[in-house]
Amino acid sequence: MQIAERMQGVSGSAIRELFKLLGDPAIISFGGGNPSKACFPKEVIREITDELLRDKADILLQYGATEGYMPLRRAYLDYILPGNGLHGELDNVLALTGSMQGLDLLCKAVINPGDVVLVEEPSFLGALQTFHVAQAKLVTVPIHTDGIHADELEEVVKKYHPVMFYCIPTFQNPSGYVTGAATRKRIAELAAEYNMLVIEDDPYASLRFTGEKVPTIKSFDTSDNVIVLTSFSKTISPGLRVALCFGNKDLIRKMTIAKQGSDTHSPNLNQAIVAEFINRGYMDKHIEFISGVYAKSANCMIEAMDKYFPEWVRYERPVGGLFIWCTLPEGWEADKLFRRAVERKVAFVPGEPFHTTPGAGKNTFRLNFSAEPEERIVEGIKRLGDLIREMKAEM
Amino acid sequence: MQIAERMQGVSGSAIRELFKLLGDPAIISFGGGNPSKACFPKEVIREITDELLRDKADILLQYGATEGYMPLRRAYLDYILPGNGLHGELDNVLALTGSMQGLDLLCKAVINPGDVVLVEEPSFLGALQTFHVAQAKLVTVPIHTDGIHADELEEVVKKYHPVMFYCIPTFQNPSGYVTGAATRKRIAELAAEYNMLVIEDDPYASLRFTGEKVPTIKSFDTSDNVIVLTSFSKTISPGLRVALCFGNKDLIRKMTIAKQGSDTHSPNLNQAIVAEFINRGYMDKHIEFISGVYAKSANCMIEAMDKYFPEWVRYERPVGGLFIWCTLPEGWEADKLFRRAVERKVAFVPGEPFHTTPGAGKNTFRLNFSAEPEERIVEGIKRLGDLIREMKAEM
Numbered sequence: 163m164q165i166a167e168r169m170q171g172v173s174g175s176a177i178r179e180l181f182k183l184l185g186d187p188a189i190i191s192f193g194g195g196n197p198s199k200a201c202f203p204k205e206v207i208r209e210i211t212d213e214l215l216r217d218k219a220d221i222l223l224q225y226g227a228t229e230g231y232m233p234l235r236r237a238y239l240d241y242i243l244p245g246n247g248l249h250g251e252l253d254n255v256l257a258l259t260g261s262m263q264g265l266d267l268l269c270k271a272v273i274n275p276g277d278v279v280l281v282e283e284p285s286f287l288g289a290l291q292t293f294h295v296a297q298a299k300l301v302t303v304p305i306h307t308d309g310i311h312a313d314e315l316e317e318v319v320k321k322y323h324p325v326m327f328y329c330i331p332t333f334q335n336p337s338g339y340v341t342g343a344a345t346r347k348r349i350a351e352l353a354a355e356y357n358m359l360v361i362e363d364d365p366y367a368s369l370r371f372t373g374e375k376v377p378t379i380k381s382f383d384t385s386d387n388v389i390v391l392t393s394f395s396k397t398i399s400p401g402l403r404v405a406l407c408f409g410n411k412d413l414i415r416k417m418t419i420a421k422q423g424s425d426t427h428s429p430n431l432n433q434a435i436v437a438e439f440i441n442r443g444y445m446d447k448h449i450e451f452i453s454g455v456y457a458k459s460a461n462c463m464i465e466a467m468d469k470y471f472p473e474w475v476r477y478e479r480p481v482g483g484l485f486i487w488c489t490l491p492e493g494w495e496a497d498k499l500f501r502r503a504v505e506r507k508v509a510f511v512p513g514e515p516f517h518t519t520p521g522a523g524k525n526t527f528r529l530n531f532s533a534e535p536e537e538r539i540v541e542g543i544k545r546l547g548d549l550i551r552e553m554k555a556e557m
Numbered sequence: 558m559q560i561a562e563r564m565q566g567v568s569g570s571a572i573r574e575l576f577k578l579l580g581d582p583a584i585i586s587f588g589g590g591n592p593s594k595a596c597f598p599k600e601v602i603r604e605i606t607d608e609l610l611r612d613k614a615d616i617l618l619q620y621g622a623t624e625g626y627m628p629l630r631r632a633y634l635d636y637i638l639p640g641n642g643l644h645g646e647l648d649n650v651l652a653l654t655g656s657m658q659g660l661d662l663l664c665k666a667v668i669n670p671g672d673v674v675l676v677e678e679p680s681f682l683g684a685l686q687t688f689h690v691a692q693a694k695l696v697t698v699p700i701h702t703d704g705i706h707a708d709e710l711e712e713v714v715k716k717y718h719p720v721m722f723y724c725i726p727t728f729q730n731p732s733g734y735v736t737g738a739a740t741r742k743r744i745a746e747l748a749a750e751y752n753m754l755v756i757e758d759d760p761y762a763s764l765r766f767t768g769e770k771v772p773t774i775k776s777f778d779t780s781d782n783v784i785v786l787t788s789f790s791k792t793i794s795p796g797l798r799v800a801l802c803f804g805n806k807d808l809i810r811k812m813t814i815a816k817q818g819s820d821t822h823s824p825n826l827n828q829a830i831v832a833e834f835i836n837r838g839y840m841d842k843h844i845e846f847i848s849g850v851y852a853k854s855a856n857c858m859i860e861a862m863d864k865y866f867p868e869w870v871r872y873e874r875p876v877g878g879l880f881i882w883c884t885l886p887e888g889w890e891a892d893k894l895f896r897r898a899v900e901r902k903v904a905f906v907p908g909e910p911f912h913t914t915p916g917a918g919k920n921t922f923r924l925n926f927s928a929e930p931e932e933r934i935v936e937g938i939k940r941l942g943d944l945i946r947e948m949k950a951e952m
Contacts, residue, residue: 163754163782164720166634166669170812198616207618208610215603223602223794259654259798266819270690274561275670292818295665311768325559359558371694387558399618401825403654423687424661425654425820432797497913 168275168295190542192510195396196533197485198459201452202399210438212470214431222430222517224500227323227420230257230406231433237440238406242392244346246367247381253411256418260300261393261405264417265289265328267424268361268389269296272326274324280324282310282525284487284516286335286363289328298325305334307478309341312348319352326359327352331379333366333483336528340376340481349381351525354385365393367450370482371457386410395448395482397449402432415468456484456532459539463531466540472554486529487513490550496527502549508542560877562672563690573631585937587905590730591928592881593854596847597794605833609826617825625801626828630837633801637787641762642776648806651813654823656788657799658762659685659812662721662819663702663756663784664691666811667721675719675753677705679728679882679911679918684723684758695913700729704736705742711895721754722747728761728878731911731923735876736770736889737900742777749780753781754808760788763844765877766852772895781805782933790829791879792844817896830875851927854934858926861935865942881924885945891922897944945947 208241214222229235235255243249258264264286273279275297283302293300299324299332303315304479305523309331329349331341341349353360389409394402403470407417419428439445460480467486476489496512499551503509513526531539566800624630629649638644653659660683670692676685678697686693686859696717704726714722714728724744726736736744748755757774775783784804789797802812816822834840855875862872862881872886885891892908898904908921926934 163752163805164667164672166665166667168669169666172814186849194620196620199619202614202618204610204614205620208585208607208614211610211949212603212607215606217598218600219597219603220798223597223796225591225790237825262818263820270561271564272559274563276558288818291814295818357558360655395620395822400620401618403820403822403824410558413558416560417688419564419567420690423657423660423683423690425798427798428682429654429798429824431621432824432827437755447691525621539859542850 168297170293188507190508190534190538191266192529192542194533195530197396197400198532201455203448205311206439207399207435208442210435214434214438218434222434226427226430228418228427230255230275231437234433234437237391237437240287240526241440241445243408245366248377248406248408252435254408254414256407256421256429257433258396258405258407259425260395260403261293261363261391262288263424264391264405264407267417267420269293271413272297272359276321278324280322280327281316282329282334283296283518284336284513285328287515288331290518303395305337305339307338307339309345312345312537316347316352319356319358323356324358326361328361330363332364332376335441336485336513337484337487338478338480338485343376344376346379349379350384350388351381351383353387358387360388361391362388363391365396366483368397369453369484371453371454371460372481389413398436398439399450402435403429404432404436415530455507462536462545463529463536463539466543470544472513475550482531484530488527488532490525492525494525496513496525499527499550499553506545506549508545510534567686567689568931574903583902585883585903585933585936587924589928590925592787592791592795593850596850600845601834601839602794602830605830606821609829609833613829617829620873621825622681623813623822624789625650625823626832627834628826629683632832633787636835637801643769643773643803645803649809650811651816652823652828653800653802654820655756655790655798656786657683657687658819659786659800659802661849662812664688665757665815666692666808667754668693669712673717673719675713675717675722676913677729678913679721679908680732681725682910687735697913700732700734702734704734704740705773706742710890711745711747714751715874716779718751719753721756723756723758725758727759727771728764731882732835732882733873733875740773740863741772741774743777745777745783748778755783756786756841757783759788760791763792764848764851765875766848777884778921779837784808786829793831793834797830799823799827799831812866849897854931857931858924858934858938865939866944870945879925879927882928883922883924885920887920891920894948896920900943901940903940913923
């Protein structure tokens with residue numbers, strides 16, 4: 163049986179494979195990016211869903227528009243985007259079956275095999291996989307504790323003229339780092355100067371524990387070259403698979419055509435649940451609630467790390483998002499640590515798959531603090547810390 | 558802004574564009590392939606959904622497995638497939654966000670630009686669009702009132718060695734025709750002889766009004782080269798976007814990897830609704846009910862056509878599915894008929910976009926009988942018949 167060239171060497175997401183481990187409830191998992199089940203607005207969703215199926219079943223169970231369920235697109239334009247300083251029209255908006263689909267549709271609409279795509283290093287490995295399947299040539303800009311640096315970005319843009327730049331400016335995955343406002347403005351300028359499409363993937367931005375919101379790259383966009391991906395996976399529910407994107411009308415149109423041939427349209431009921439959740443005014447309060455929960459979990463994990471990890475394991479205190487990025491000394495292999503940690507029923511994600519440069523990031527790993535209760539966070543970090551010390555002693 | 562080569566000349570689905578017309582409730586629509594809203598099992602879905610969100614919200618609102626929601630995959634293996642003479646294991650099964658996604662994933666997993674894909678002529682235009690975006694080279698085998706003919710198929714397979722053959726053997730879209738058992742067996746043999754992947758798209762098969770079920774192509778498959786797409790869009794609800802595919806384990810694995818980068822996983826709640834619908838034993842009775850409804854609608858439409866259409870408009874009495882395929886005399890343009898019909902508030906789909914051969918099918922059109930109540934079917938067919946006679950008189 164023939165396998166397409168684009169699939170050669172694509173072995174599947176390390177994180178998706180990790181999900182299989184999660185079936186064992188004894189495993190303390192800092193892998194994945196799962197929201198806490200305590201943060202799902204279960205009762206509200208149940209109530210909304212029942213009303214929707216009582217009042218709008220004829221519409222919701224029928225085929226829908228590829229562009230999306232109209233009340234969701236309007237709620238996005240009327241409430242979500244203005245909250246981020248953004249304004250637009252219906253033709254700027256496309257509903258997605260999860261924001262990963264946005265990346266897939268952007269690749270379909272824009273990328274020819276061999277085109278250069280610029281990514282942060284490290285970056286979200288699901289996105290890297292999508293770009294690999296699109297047969298893009300990846301180049302990277304390093305991410306630092308204060309986000310990406312404008313001079314490094316400009317250098318790589320000048321050198322490689324990427325067709326698009328994929329970034330997660332706020333509470334980046336996997337690093338948790340935030341790119342500052344001045345750099346964001348410069349990204350928008352570079353998008354105009356080099357006619358480069360910028361994908362601003364923004365699933366974590368509302369999960370802020372402390373400090374001031376940073377303006378979106380899109381809010382500095384004067385050339386209509388920035389497209390925003392907005393996910394409800396971290397704020398309402400990932401299992402519903404509801405996201406939206408916002409950007410250039412011509413591009414949205416091409417993505418819509420690509421979506422016709424991908425899943426025809428996103429499920430109506432799911433879009434309607436999110437639309438109602440927004441329209442009934444639950445969003446702000448819910449985000450305040452879950453940000454508080456995650457801030458507490460992050461704090462718990464950091465305190466445990468400060469206590470149980472050797473001081474030569476480097477990490478930053480997160481100000482939002484879901485992740486803590488850890489760096490072991492040069493020469494360490496997080497892969498080995500991972501295999502031994504799983505034996506002790508603790509899981510995380512080794513950092514190498516988040517990297518594009520061959521061999522980079524072997525000594526890094528990502529911890530997620532949102533999926534486990536506090537006592538298991540402390541226990542898991544203790545086991546990890548003990549293991550790291552043991553492995554050091556064996557060296 | 559760059560647009561990818563694969564999107565050049567792809568203008569979007571004519572049917573999807575038609576959906577915009579459906580916003581006007583005065584339009585009698587024989588376009589689309591919408592199930593009747595009277596056929597949605599609304600109360601059962603509402604009841605199931607409420608129980609699922611009461612009992613399983615923690616699981617259903619969380620991220621799920623790319624492979625699909627386990628109870629749905631099991632229900633498919635235990636109830637749906639055996640009902641079609643098919644048996645397999647979990648690794649043969651992948652859940653899809655609508656069966657269109659199956660085509661997209663198959664293209665990603667198998668097709669390189671320039672590869673030959675064989676399709677029936679006419680064929681489902683959504684599939685044709687997906688193959689165009691995959692930059693496949695399309696070749697065709699004609700479909701007749703008794704389905705495709707084995708000798709014609711073999712000739713084109715021998716000549717072009719297609720990588721895959723896409724077909725809808727039962728109540729084909731757009732023709733409504735059924736390919737016979739002997740030809741199906743021959744298709745499976747050709748798949749083995751020429752190492753050709755066969756996509757057996759089967760969304761309409763259970764909507765049979767009369768006559769005996771024909772065995773699936775897959776049931777004759779000895780080389781594991783046939784992959785089945787099973788949709789619940791026509792039997793339960795299209796808005797839920799739940800489908801599954803069944804086939805070769807290696808191929809399913811590649812499709813799963815492609816799906817990781819497409820929408821990560823299909824929405825859990827939607828999969829769970831369908832799984833419960835099957836597991837609670839509603840399926841057979843519901844299919845019996847809707848087949849009866851559609852048989853009545855089809856009969857109503859055929860009787861109106863017999864009465865109001867000139868005898869030189871050709872069509873077959875459907876034995877299942879959702880469509881009646883019409884052929885006007887040579888030289889007619891169904892496109893013109895369409896534009897004038899819309900002025901009289903009747904819509905259908907002109908046949909040309911279902912064709913691959915340039916210029917073919919201009920004198921054909923597709924009528925759907927499942928979306929309108931009987932009095933509107935009669936009224937719409939009368940208006941169409943009157944219009945056809947008027948246009949004839951103007952020639």
